[in-house]
Amino acid sequence: MIIGITGYFAAGKGEAAEYLHKKHGFEKRGYGDMIRAELRELGQALGRDAEYGHANVQREQHGFGYWSKKIVESIKPGEKVVVEGIRNPGELAELAAADHFTLLAITAPLELRFERMLARRKEGDPKTLEELKVKEQREAQSDNPIHQNIAACVEKADYVVDNSDGWDKFYEQLDTIVRELEDGGSKTQKA
Numbered sequence: 591m592i593i594g595i596t597g598y599f600a601a602g603k604g605e606a607a608e609y610l611h612k613k614h615g616f617e618k619r620g621y622g623d624m625i626r627a628e629l630r631e632l633g634q635a636l637g638r639d640a641e642y643g644h645a646n647v648q649r650e651q652h653g654f655g656y657w658s659k660k661i662v663e664s665i666k667p668g669e670k671v672v673v674e675g676i677r678n679p680g681e682l683a684e685l686a687a688a689d690h691f692t693l694l695a696i697t698a699p700l701e702l703r704f705e706r707m708l709a710r711r712k713e714g715d716p717k718t719l720e721e722l723k724v725k726e727q728r729e730a731q732s733d734n735p736i737h738q739n740i741a742a743c744v745e746k747a748d749y750v751v752d753n754s755d756g757w758d759k760f761y762e763q764l765d766t767i768v769r770e771l772e773d774g775g776s777k778t779q780k781a
Contacts, residue, residue: 594694601696603675614765658681679743707722
């Protein structure tokens, strides 16, 4: 079983992946981790802009599913995996071709996400609400198929998980989805 996670800045994608890992035994894979590892190998600077550019260059040179293919190849038979940070719809085809793939979109209001972003102090995160809006718009939609297009990924989600009412409610939604998937239930578009 593979659960993919998409969503905008600081919506709770990392928290969802960590929870699925600790509570339900999923192994974690992340696009950002792979991109940062490649940048380190190349001796290049890290940060959101560098990662954004490198991800797009690799997609342009190696195809839309470049990052997802690397993830799928790393999965052992029978392994449960959560894939964090899907930002390009071209990456979905490679994952969807794998057995038992489900896509979650994590959502939360912009202002709440900005508060979380300030609290986490992650390198490369926007420092103002206006900067967040500009960076988010760049990644939200694009006519260029190699660029990030989070909006298109969110539209393709099998489940939308709202992360605006506290962690307990958020975790409860994730538990419900995992139970449904493990029971072989149908995807319901809601948690």
